[in-house]
Amino acid sequence: MNIRDTARDVFSYVKNINPEEEALSILEKKIETSHIQNLKDAIIKDRQKFNDLFCAFDEKQEEFFSELPHDEPSHKYVKKLLADGVVKVSGLMPQEEVEEVKEFQDLVQKSVHPHEHESGYVSLCTTPPDRNHFYNHWRQFISNQSVRWQWSPLLNKGQIRIQSKNFGGLHAPGANRFIENSVLQKIFAHYNSIAKASGQIDRTNLEWIYPSPINHNGWHRDLTIHSLKAMVLLNDIDEHSAPMLFAKGSHRMSGEFDKQHHYDMFCLPVAKNRQGNVEDSSKDEWPKYASLEVHCGYINEENAPNDIHPKERQSGREITIGGDQYELFVCDGKAGDVVFFDSCGLHSGCRAHDKTRRSIVFSTSKSLSPKSIFFNMMQQGGV
Numbered sequence: 305m306n307i308r309d310t311a312r313d314v315f316s317y318v319k320n321i322n323p324e325e326e327a328l329s330i331l332e333k334k335i336e337t338s339h340i341q342n343l344k345d346a347i348i349k350d351r352q353k354f355n356d357l358f359c360a361f362d363e364k365q366e367e368f369f370s371e372l373p374h375d376e377p378s379h380k381y382v383k384k385l386l387a388d389g390v391v392k393v394s395g396l397m398p399q400e401e402v403e404e405v406k407e408f409q410d411l412v413q414k415s416v417h418p419h420e421h422e423s424g425y426v427s428l429c430t431t432p433p434d435r436n437h438f439y440n441h442w443r444q445f446i447s448n449q450s451v452r453w454q455w456s457p458l459l460n461k462g463q464i465r466i467q468s469k470n471f472g473g474l475h476a477p478g479a480n481r482f483i484e485n486s487v488l489q490k491i492f493a494h495y496n497s498i499a500k501a502s503g504q505i506d507r508t509n510l511e512w513i514y515p516s517p518i519n520h521n522g523w524h525r526d527l528t529i530h531s532l533k534a535m536v537l538l539n540d541i542d543e544h545s546a547p548m549l550f551a552k553g554s555h556r557m558s559g560e561f562d563k564q565h566h567y568d569m570f571c572l573p574v575a576k577n578r579q580g581n582v583e584d585s586s587k588d589e590w591p592k593y594a595s596l597e598v599h600c601g602y603i604n605e606e607n608a609p610n611d612i613h614p615k616e617r618q619s620g621r622e623i624t625i626g627g628d629q630y631e632l633f634v635c636d637g638k639a640g641d642v643v644f645f646d647s648c649g650l651h652s653g654c655r656a657h658d659k660t661r662r663s664i665v666f667s668t669s670k671s672l673s674p675k676s677i678f679f680n681m682m683q684q685g686g687v
């Protein structure tokens with residue numbers, strides 16, 4: 305079984321194909337289940353094989369991109385994203401859309417959470433109206449006394465969120481318009497080696513990061529196989545207002561820590577997708593660098609600078625994570641700027657000291673890229 309041939313074949317079958325269901329049904333017909341099972345066994349047994357498969361898909365991703373026309377406005381951003389795992393597109397979200405999202409955020413804040421400096425999730429308990437009706441009449445909807453919100457408080461880390469999945473699949477008004485933005489769509493499509501991403505960017509997290517005693521989210525990878533996110537800044541963000549941080553290049557397998565961490569996250573019993581969790585695993589099963597949170601994507605204090613001083617929040621600085629050095633990328637900027645990042649790379653929140661960050665993160669609920677679809681297939685097979 306040749307690893308490079310597998311990546312080549314998967315790409316030739318499903319590049320440009322979406323949604324996920326369609327790509328899956330093609331792969332199920334073309335690739336024998338026993339091949340997938342053998343490959344899975346082999347990569348779990350041998351870290352080098354896992355790394356080879358991971359990198360073979362990344363090479364195909366680069367190759368796909370190099371064959372696309374170079375004159376699209378999105379081209380230079382995808383190029384940077386492939387190289388660094390992160391890129392900022394200044395002013396991509398029009399100000400009137402930013403203003404609409406913020407107006408919605410202000411109204412929800414007034415009706416549900418008078419508690420600044422607390423953490424939690426806000427969800428909607430009332431059945432949401434028809435989409436178009438909501439987007440056209442949302443001010444009336446919000447001000448209606450019978451609309452009920454639920455507030456679920458968490459440990460005070462400063463973060464309050466409204467997730468589209470707890471909001472009847474609706475997005476903050478204004479965000480629904482930005483989802484159609486052609487540059488946003490092209491960046492998602494081309495990073496994921498598909499022709500079109502329309503209808504695929506279906507998740508949003510609207511959030512406030514309030515000043516708090518601790519960082520709301522330490523250094524971590526969301527998962528090991530690439531998954532693009534777009535964070536829109538809704539207010540001007542500087543080093544004091546909780547900019548997200550990203551370790552450049554960590555979406556690839558450049559250093560020793562990337563090699564180990566990507567492998568552990570996919571292959572260990574405590575890996576996220578293998579349903580490992582803190583409760584049913586003993587501490588010794590976790591890698592030494594992992595903080596005992598949700599999954600082994602999170603790095604503990606001894607191995608990552610989980611709360612750096614505002615003075616140190618400067619792009620270009622060096623930071624050490626898991627013993628390896630990375631160049632820091634600080635996601636500060638102006639309202640309307642959009643930071644695209646591959647959430648399989650190392651990234652971290654930051655504690656807000658005296659100013660609040662307001663942002664909304666766009667993502668996809670399904671796998672878009674051939675790599676992500678194929679690795680998910682392997683995971684689903686079970687061991």
Ligand SMILES: O=C(O)CCC(=O)C(=O)O
Pocket residue numbers: 521526533547548549647651652653654665
């Ligand atoms: O809020 C932040 O700064 C971190 C965001 C994050 O980890 C994510 O969106 O995956």
Ligand SMILES: [Fe+2]
Pocket residue numbers: 524525526647651
């Ligand atoms: Fe994350």
